[in-house]
Amino acid sequence: MTTAPPPAASQTGRSRRSGRQPTIHDVAKAAGVSKSAVSLAIRNQRGVSEATREHILQVAQQLGYRSNVWARSLVQGRTGLVGILLQDLGNSYHRDVTAGVEDAAAELDLRLVIGHGRRDAARLQAELDSLLALGVEGVVIVSSWVPPQYLERVGRRVPLVVVGRLPGQVPGVDSVANRDELGARQAVEHLVELGHTRIAHLTGSARPAAMHRRAAFCEMMRSLLPGVDPQVEGPEQLEAAIRYLVFQVQQETSGPTAVFTQNDRVAADLVGACLDAGVRLPEQLSIVGYDNSSLCRMLRPQLTSVDQPRAQMGRMALDMLAERIGGRTEDRHVTVAPELVVRSSTAAPRG
Secondary structure, three states, rough: OOOOOOOOHHHHHHHHHOOOOOOOHHHHHHHOOHHHHHHHHHHOOOOOOOOHHHHHHHHHHHHHHHHHHHHHHHOOOOOOOOEEEEEOOOOOHHHHHHHHHHHHHHOOOOOEEEEOOOHHHHHHHHHHHHHHHHOOEEEEEEEEOOOOOOOOHHHOOOEEEEEEOOOOOOOEEEEEEEOOOHHHHHHHHHHHHOOOEEEEEOOOOOOOHHHHHHHHHHHHHHHHHHOOOEEEEEEOOOHHHHHHHHHHHOOOOOOOEEEOOOOOOOOHHHHHHHHOOOOOOOOOOOEEEEOOHHHHHHOOOOOOOEOOOOHHHHHHHHHHHHHHOOOOOOOOOEEEOOEEEEEOOOOOOOO
């Protein structure tokens, strides 16, 4: 008695004779399952049993569908793909961290897929879902805007490393962060050593990193300048806060002679407003930024700024992700020390 060959073998023969690329429809027909089941199996998502998944992937391999990156990777157990989720592609800080991730990924023979949140929390989550659908083995997230509860859920499926300060540690999720308090202390100490006593802090965010910098600013002011009330402007209505600071410098004899800003982008906005108003920098106002981004060398005067080792942080994040992919299960939370870079936007107060 002659038995017919199994569907997968028959379909494989037809595909090879036709010379066309097998599709998900071919896999579904040969495996005797629905297209949605094939999609779930290929993307390694819930909804099919382990036996069904193995059967579908075996059929995909027999058909030659393994030439597709996702099917091939799941058959082999690896994709070689890692995701990087950015909050703001236009921010030089995020670009520099990404460059560090790219360098480390190239050394480990991993390929990167980028998701861009465009400074929108809902879009960040949607982009993270898209990266998972592509079959990434893990994701480096350069943002603190993804809710911790969501991070914890996703972290049960794939390794995650967050570059930035979260409200608190998330079980199963690693992190690389800058020591914001130390950077703020360095900025205040520098300005006080120059002779400034009327120092303001300008912030445009209520996120954890910004709030830690703000708290450290206030603590250092009270420690180094007892009796002087720390002046903090923002984070609400940042433009109005900048206008008020410029007004104080121009019109009030007791106005600030120096400002420490939350980051370089806020500093750049302040520099622009000062120049538009005719405020001389640093003669009338010294300004310190945070991040030591490429903006610092583009501005005039060049901006004194607290340097975060952004490329190093990106490399560390990718290395930690690779460790997770390799089987590490314990959580790691690494902090790196910033360093003040002095340029021409700060000087001793005049008059």
